[in-house]
Amino acid sequence: MNYITADQPHKLLFIFLLIFNVCTSSVLAQESIRLNTEVRMDGFLRLENAIFTGGNRLLQSTFKHLLFPDRHIFRTPIDGVFKVESGMVFRGNRMFPPAGNGTNQSSRTLLLRSELRFKLNGFWSSSAEKLYMVGSGSGYVKGKFRNANVVLTLHYPLNTTRTTSLVTGKLESMDTEDSIDYFEPIHILAISQLNYEYTLMTEAKKNEFSELGCNNLVYVPLSLEPTTDYVCQTMFQLADIYRLDYERDCTTSMCNPLGGDFPLWPTIMYLTEIRCSEKGKVRMLLQFFNSSSSVYYQPLDPDTTLVAEGVWDVKTRSLHLIACRILDPMHSLVNALIGDCSIRLSVRLPAILTVTSRSTAVGNMWSIKSVNESGYFLKLGFRNSGDKWMGVPGVKYEFTKINMAMKCFEESKTVGPENGIYPSGHSLEMRLDMYVRNGKFGRYWGYSEPLFVGNRTYGRFIGGTSYAGMVNISYKMILKSPPCLTSSNESVEILGEGVYDDGSGLLCMIGCWHLGLERTKLVKNGSTDCEILVAVQFSQLTAERGYSAHFNGAIKSTREKVDPLYFDPVEFSSFVIGDKI
Structure with missing residues (x-):
């Protein structure tokens, strides 16, 4: 007798689908209208910042991005269980032909982008917080056409908080190991954008943001009410490169916001919005780099990324953020979690710009830990180098x-x-x-x-x-x-x-x-x-x-x-x- 083991999720999924079809066949006629009704869940499967590892026989080093370009959710006769249809794309960077082939820069053409596209169908149980999908796909990898039959399993909660907002899971091959189409499991980690509950700012102490360190500047006289849409539509569209300013005498690992284990200090912080909600609340990703040349559209790296939530403070006209580290002790993405929320940031908008101070957003970042605690670092400054808010009313140049x-x-x-x-x-x-x-x-x-x-x-x-x-x-x-x-x-x-x-x-x-x-x-x-x-x-x-x-x-x-x-x-x-x- 062959037994189904826990490492064969595709067989478990097939049994689930079989039982589901048998149990619902008698009511499908009555529920056909309800079954065909698409459900709107804003943020579901929006995992553009996903990171993945594994799949060595299928993927290659140039694959950097995982996308779910289309997704549809339908009701089923079982409460809390939804039918899901989705696309899934692994995409590599475009590659140029090698130099020295007689072509100049203006006439060089792009090679075909390495890309794998899948069509997936399955079910999501909101109570069990599990998404099971099967499908197949194809694409070009290393110049060769490849096919793959896959099963996707994700831990995907309906409601999320700071500690439960990570989506984890894996994509596995349904082919046998001796098949040319077989590949090793691909582990996936991403940040959920679905139904987030803000808790960190309400738990923070009132005086944690009292010393902003930017008090020598005059700030934009914005009088934003917490309920205005302007907060989300304008002020929190902060996707921009920020340059870090360390203290002149910083020579120890305590100056590094990533911790003492990182020999290279980051010089760039890329701040991107995950989600902006009513009353000026926002979730953001803070990614750190040593160079600005390859900042945009980089996947999430747990070691160099912070997850933050914050709020626009009308009284101080500043954005306050509490940032947390992504802890992945085994470096496997399987047991990753969000913790150590001891980092604070404040961002303000100068009202007067000059040739020596032309940043349209400036701020500070610091740790609330004591000097002897692991993860402590000295306060540092940051400033953007873009012109995103150059036209904001109230900003003047002197x-x-x-x-x-x-x-x-x-x-x-x-x-x-x-x-x-x-x-x-x-x-x-x-x-x-x-x-x-x-x-x-x-x-x-x-x-x-x-x-x-x-x-x-x-x-x-x-x-x-x-x-x-x-x-x-x-x-x-x-x-x-x-x-x-x-x-x-x-x-x-x-x-x-x-x-x-x-x-x-x-x-x-x-x-x-x-x-x-x-x-x-x-x-x-x-x-x-x-x-x-x-x-x-x-x-x-x-x-x-x-x-x-x-x-x-x-x-x-x-x-x-x-x-x-x-x-x-x-x-x-x-x-x-x-x-x-």
């Missing part, structure tokens, strides 16, 4: 280095041809695709765009009324991995402010850039270098070029050559399609 920029302008100004036509300060031509050159380190590229023109954001000017003459202007300049400024693969962001004259086509600015952790240790005061000059000379607009702007410019350090922050001049010009980097 020019602080115009006098210095005017000195540069007067020294650089030349008399141009009479009746010359140059780009206006608010036109599309002020966006610069840059072809960057440095004699010692070669060539690379960059991009620049105005942030404010006068007292208004640049985006609001485009297509509007033309203002002739000289205007105050601020810029964001991105240089892609320039070796003269960084030894890593990180992009360098230089913020500039100064003056632009559309009568001469000359733009002169004082530039500032935030020093990384290593460079900060080289200077005595501050973490921002503003001893930089940026000058751009636009060419005249001509009908032959379709009135497109050409330009030449340079970024220069005003420091002495012996200064550790000095860098050789960086020249740039218009980027033209066909230029080889």
Whole structure:
């Protein structure tokens, strides 16, 4: 006699389906209308941040993403049991052909993305908190077409709290081990978005967020009521890269928010929304990285991810968050749980931006543990580098280095041809695709765009009324991995402010850039270098070029050559399609 064991879930599922069909066959006629009624459960099987391991004979290292692109839930005659139909996709990154095959960057084509697609059907018991599904799928793996028959089992609770919000389970092969289509079990871990109950903020002590550490800033005068939809629709769409600011004298593992077991300190925090609800409550994922080059759309990593819940505080005009670690002691995803909720964060929105403080969201992160406890770390700051809230009512830009920029302008100004036509300060031509050159380190590229023109954001000017003459202007300049400024693969962001004259086509600015952790240790005061000059000379607009702007410019350090922050001049010009980097 063959016995069914616990490691054969597909056989158990088949028996469940058989019993279900027998028990319900007599009532299907009466329940046909109810059975065909689709149920709306917002958030069910939304597992875009899932992580998975295993399946070595089926998957490959390039597979990074697990998606459930379509899902349908139907009532059944059994209370608490729902029929589920869903798609399931394992997707790899797109791959480029190898370099050196005679093609340049502009003509390189993408190879076929590795992808496996499954069609699944099964049942979910909300009381048992189990989802059982079977199905089949196919796709291209390592250039070969593969088929697979599978069974999916997930622990999937109907209602979740901080401790029960993890979805765990596995995908297993229904083929025998000697079959070419067999694969090892694939273990799955994800965060549920279904029916979450907020408990952490109500349990927190009232004084835990009293010392925010950002009190030297003036904040956006937002008067948001807890019930307004504006909180969720605008303020909590925080998906953005935040750069971490450690204390200058941080030299021990107590500075690392990931704990002493991680030799590399993270420099980037990626904050993404899981769910936003009424009354300003929000759930978020905090993912930590050592580089910003591969932040977006990365799957959840239990070792470097925090799960947080929070609320918008109307009184202090800040977002308070309580973050928890994902504990996976066996590194198997099977016994993972959410615990150690001793981390606190506060995020605020500055009302006044400057060239040295241009972040539209700033905050602090700290531990409420004692110094001797495991998991304790020193308070650190963070700030975003994006422009997501540049247009939020109440945010203003204050020019602080115009006098210095005017000195540069007067020294650089030349008399141009009479009746010359140059780009206006608010036109599309002020966006610069840059072809960057440095004699010692070669060539690379960059991009620049105005942030404010006068007292208004640049985006609001485009297509509007033309203002002739000289205007105050601020810029964001991105240089892609320039070796003269960084030894890593990180992009360098230089913020500039100064003056632009559309009568001469000359733009002169004082530039500032935030020093990384290593460079900060080289200077005595501050973490921002503003001893930089940026000058751009636009060419005249001509009908032959379709009135497109050409330009030449340079970024220069005003420091002495012996200064550790000095860098050789960086020249740039218009980027033209066909230029080889």
